[in-house]
Amino acid sequence: MTWAVVARKDFQDARLSKALWTLTALFVLMSAGMAYLYATVPELSGDGVTTTGLLFMLGAPATLFIAIASIVVAVTSIAGERDSGSAKLLLGLPHSRRDVVVGKLVGRSAVLAVAILVGLAVTLGVLSMVYGSISLVDYVAFTGLTLLLALAYVGIMVGISALAGTSGRAMAVGLGAFVALEFLADLVPLGAAFVRNGFSMQGLTTMSPGIEFLGVVTPTAAYQHAIGWFLGNLPAAGPTPFYLTGWMSLLLLGAWLVVPLAIGYRHLRAADL
Amino acid sequence: MDAIELAGVTKQYGDVTALDDVSLSVEKGEIFGFLGPNGAGKSTTIDILLDFVRPTDGTATVLGLDAQRDSLAVRERVGILPDGYHLYDRLTARQHVAFAIDSKGTDEDPLALLERVGIADAADRKAGGFSKGMKQRLVLAMALVGDPEILILDEPSTGLDPNGAREMRDIIRAERDRGATVFFSSHILEQVEAVCDRVGILRDGKLVAVDTIDALRDALGTDVRFTVGVGTVTDDIVDAVSAVDGVSSVQSDGDDTLSVLCLDDAKITVLHAIETAGGTIIDFETDETSLEEMFAAYTSDPSTDQMADGEPVLHSGDREVVGA
Numbered sequence: 001m002t003w004a005v006v007a008r009k010d011f012q013d014a015r016l017s018k019a020l021w022t023l024t025a026l027f028v029l030m031s032a033g034m035a036y037l038y039a040t041v042p043e044l045s046g047d048g049v050t051t052t053g054l055l056f057m058l059g060a061p062a063t064l065f066i067a068i069a070s071i072v073v074a075v076t077s078i079a080g081e082r083d084s085g086s087a088k089l090l091l092g093l094p095h096s097r098r099d100v101v102v103g104k105l106v107g108r109s110a111v112l113a114v115a116i117l118v119g120l121a122v123t124l125g126v127l128s129m130v131y132g133s134i135s136l137v138d139y140v141a142f143t144g145l146t147l148l149l150a151l152a153y154v155g156i157m158v159g160i161s162a163l164a165g166t167s168g169r170a171m172a173v174g175l176g177a178f179v180a181l182e183f184l185a186d187l188v189p190l191g192a193a194f195v196r197n198g199f200s201m202q203g204l205t206t207m208s209p210g211i212e213f214l215g216v217v218t219p220t221a222a223y224q225h226a227i228g229w230f231l232g233n234l235p236a237a238g239p240t241p242f243y244l245t246g247w248m249s250l251l252l253l254g255a256w257l258v259v260p261l262a263i264g265y266r267h268l269r270a271a272d273l
Numbered sequence: 274m275d276a277i278e279l280a281g282v283t284k285q286y287g288d289v290t291a292l293d294d295v296s297l298s299v300e301k302g303e304i305f306g307f308l309g310p311n312g313a314g315k316s317t318t319i320d321i322l323l324d325f326v327r328p329t330d331g332t333a334t335v336l337g338l339d340a341q342r343d344s345l346a347v348r349e350r351v352g353i354l355p356d357g358y359h360l361y362d363r364l365t366a367r368q369h370v371a372f373a374i375d376s377k378g379t380d381e382d383p384l385a386l387l388e389r390v391g392i393a394d395a396a397d398r399k400a401g402g403f404s405k406g407m408k409q410r411l412v413l414a415m416a417l418v419g420d421p422e423i424l425i426l427d428e429p430s431t432g433l434d435p436n437g438a439r440e441m442r443d444i445i446r447a448e449r450d451r452g453a454t455v456f457f458s459s460h461i462l463e464q465v466e467a468v469c470d471r472v473g474i475l476r477d478g479k480l481v482a483v484d485t486i487d488a489l490r491d492a493l494g495t496d497v498r499f500t501v502g503v504g505t506v507t508d509d510i511v512d513a514v515s516a517v518d519g520v521s522s523v524q525s526d527g528d529d530t531l532s533v534l535c536l537d538d539a540k541i542t543v544l545h546a547i548e549t550a551g552g553t554i555i556d557f558e559t560d561e562t563s564l565e566e567m568f569a570a571y572t573s574d575p576s577t578d579q580m581a582d583g584e585p586v587l588h589s590g591d592r593e594v595v596g597a
Binding site: 002005008009012013016017081084085086087088089091092093094095096272273 | 320323324325326327345346348349351353355357358359360361363364368372373375376377412415
């Protein structure tokens with residue numbers, strides 16, 4: 001098992017990516033800026049500033065940053081090495097292809113985690129200046145969930161990278177996955193409700209639990225649902241089925257991490273470089 | 274147990290046959306040159322040894338280990354300088370070598386290895402700015418990590434100046450003397466001639482010959498070019514030499530030298546004929562078949578085609594003949 005060696009090499013390499021640090025700077029600006037505005041502009045916080053409201057607010061720039069940064073950091077991680085020929089150095093050394101996939105996941109996730117921690121630490125600093133009474137426990141939990149989302153997204157991108165033979169194709173598939181998961185997926189529950197309602201929008205006010213579930217499947221939706229479940233005070237109208245709990249969201253994030261990686265690895269294992 | 278053994282290895286990419294039933298043994302402790310023009314299948318062979326690609330048919334064995342099934346164990350004991358590699362532009366030379374050291378789990382000093390390949394002064398520079406020759410040296414340093422039992426070098430002298438190529442040869446010999454087996458591919462013949470114990474010649478995915486360079490030269494060379502200083506060239510001398518059995522052409526080279534193309538064993542008769550015709554032998558010189566010519570004959574000449582495909586022409590003794 002030499003994945004740790006691969007991960008360390010990758011961390012050394014990817015942390016020097018200028019694109020990543022440009023993105024991180026943008027994330028810090030957005031995140032800290034939004035926190036500042038939320039805490040100081042009453043119209044934004046509506047019925048009072050709360051930690052939960054704040055964290056929901058911060059979730060938006062975080063998810064966008066993670067989705068884009070994971071593409072920058074990870075989508076060419078394996079395909080790019082195959083493209084350029086550095087894979088011949090990497091796999092000429094005694095690393096199994098599984099070590100390569102796991103090492104890439106860990107190394108690139110670590111780079112993204114550093115960026116996220118920097119961003120959220122700066123944001124916390126801003127918050128403590130303009131808004132004193134934030135719950136540190138909630139903020140740490142929020143950070144943990146955000147890191148989990150990052151891990152899942154890097155897993156998706158590394159999996160795509162293992163699957164695609166060239167970095168061009170990996171980039172195209174990665175961008176496609178980004179659009180599908182961040183934008184198109186929102187249409188699925190709406191479409192399903194539309195179909196169930198007899199191809200009509202009339203009288204469509206409440207969603208059935210099944211359709212509600214469709215709305216929290218993607219990594220970002222699962223992440224936001226988990227924030228609401230664990231940190232918010234979602235009004236519980238009767239018993240919630242398990243598949244709509246925050247625990248299910250964690251499971252889903254785990255699945256987003258594992259399944260694309262496994263598919264990518266199976267393909268890479270059998271591939272000619 | 275041989276260092277490297279290929280048995281009927283075939284690799285097809287769709288309709289294209291990159292390797293066609295290649296069988297080959299490389300003995301432990303030898304320097305084996307793998308010759309062939311670009312596209313002949315040299316890199317594909319090496320890719321199979323390292324499990325970068327999988328053969329369509331046949332098996333490859335390295336140090337008794339199956340190159341596909343036991344690839345990890347193979348790569349623990351092999352050092353590789355691949356063809357068409359790319360370095361990690363943002364990492365320094367030292368980080369590259371340290372990565373190889375960590376990967377192989379040894380505790381060598383990266384700087385000592387960089388010293389050995391002559392780029393210690395660039396240890397802390399990023400590899401992205403290296404010249405091709407420096408990159409080549411760096412990858413060689415990575416290949417030397419862990420004193421591998423086999424060194425597989427794909428076109429090692431690419432990008433090296435003559436001095437660098439000589440240093441590369443010195444390192445190759447030193448590694449052989451340490452007990453390592455060296456398998457290297459090249460299309461540059463001087464490299465191979467200078468350092469190899471045996472060579473294999475690959476053409477269009479087929480192994481057409483395996484032998485020592487001398488033996489291949491002997492087997493191939495029918496005519497030799499033979500230059501004789503005769504004082505004064507006369508028509509009589511030219512006529513007399515032309516009449517000798519086995520002489521295929523005679524040219525005067527200036528007015529005091531004859532250039533004769535003849536069978537090797539006709540040389541004495543030629544000298545005799547010159548003296549009989551009134552010439553004086555001042556000196557004479559035989560040009561060996563150049564490796565370049567030999568290479569061309571094996572890799573393109575249709576008559577060699579026949580030779581390699583039909584009845585063995587490279588026969589006798591300990592020579593190994595590989596026909597299709």
